[in-house]
Amino acid sequence: MEEHSGHGLKRNLVLSILLNFTITLAEVIGGILSGSLALLGDSLHNFSDSMSLLASYFAIKIGERKANEKYTFGYKRAEILVAFINSSVLFGVSLFLVVEAYRRFKNPQPIDTGIMLPVALIGLIANLLSVLLLHSHAHGLNVRSAYLHLLSDTLSSVAVVLGGLLILFYGVNWVDPLVTVLIALYILREAYEVLRESIEVLMEASPELDLGAIKAEIESIPGVKNAHHFHAWRIGENGVHFECHVEVDDMPISEAQRIIDEVEKRLRKYGITHVTVQLEVNRCEGKEVICGKG
Template sequence: MGHHHHHHGELKGRMAFSIVLNLVITIAEVIGGILSGSLALLSDSLHNFSDSMSLLASYFAIKIGERKANEKYTFGYKRAEILVAFINSAVLVGVSLFLLVEAYRRFKNPEPIDGPLMLGVALIGLAANLLSVLLLHSHAHESINVRSAYLHLMSDTLSSVAVVIGGILIIKWNITWVDPLVTVLISLYILREGYEILKESAEVLMEASPELDLEAIKAEIESIPGVKNAHHFHAWRIGEKEIHFECHVEVDDMPISEAQWIIDEVEKRLKRYGVTHVTVQLEADRCASKNVICEYFQVL
């Protein structure tokens, strides 16, 4: 437990530093974009600002997620991270679409740009973004929340690379169209990655069943001595790595002391499937439907 808190403390420290770093880059790129006339720098500043907000939200989500369960939130606050991942990825998709529109406008109406100033500011932005990416790289796969924030930083690093390339080409050959072209490619990449996180976080929030082979689980439970049938399965995720499972198990007539062994055995076997919390309702020929998924009927 101590190692876990130390690990989280290190992550929060790195995130706090990255937040400050990205806010500084945002201010620098806004000023640089206005002075140089570079839409790419202004777009990159918007991206950096979204990075800062993403990191800030992720930081607070981790803080909230550490709070203990109480009578109001009996499952605790772990879904705060999922909620933030959903918002972050939705913003990421929105920013990508905005950049695609801006790139289209730039294709149609290219504008003169101060190449040297654009390149200088872009190089500073790139260096700062690379530093932020390196700081969070080792934590990127810890949770969907941190992964969404890391993706923000990764995409902005790629965006900064595009701005640097654009600045070099503008200085050397005055090729202004390469900037919107690279922006389109990067935006499509961000759109795809952002959509994946958006989809996964939405599934958790909608309590979609995690990837479990319910028929295999049914066979596993029914192989336990004394179990006649297993049905009415419900599986959902509280957080990214916490899977809850409940079911009805029909058993032979037996005392509670013997039935408890069946409950313990079900819990033990379901751990192999990654299930972290199991609720078993024992019954003796009670449910009319013996299906894996419970069928609810509304009486009008």
């Protein structure tokens, strides 16, 4: 059942990617021909969706590859690299859109709504189809993030359509750069969050863990005297690795193994997927949770 679900997810991702790349191309051409900066801005949002979906697809494919002697952690960070590059580019392009919108405010340009509106409506319909394709699969963080991008882009397409109607019926061309600024600001916010999180993963920043609670949890295990020198980091989107020193009395290896197994078992509830425990007897002078030395 899970295998069929995985095939269905990859198929729907591919269809959504094709839809969004098609929308992007259509909106770029439509934006240039109609003179609508808002349509061009929405095309960038659709492009970000396409890249997000593409990253999700490759993350699933790459995640199926096994670790090897060169990449002992596997290939989990491929999606993080894609996210970093994608968000960095979007950040720069969004700032460019804001500058262009300011110029349009100062020198309004005529908008051909006969081209703008049909293209915007096609984009809206295609976005809705993409949302429906991924709705039943939006439970994992990887796909869910791409799904939320599609939902936000659907709202962006609605804004472009409404802007086109206002221009058509009321001739208020300043609505076009206004919608552009709103879309650009939204993309900036989304790009910033993705950029920040991808940098944290690449810099091996600790995920959000209650280290005090983890320390108390480990020290409540019979035979454990102290737990210290914690290190926690993320390999990819979901893989959280954790290592620590655990002080015990001198004991047989079989008893030591029991403690290690119990630590691993208890830390699963904190979302930790891989645990390395270094047992020691009266070794470390400092018993801090975070070691001050490199």
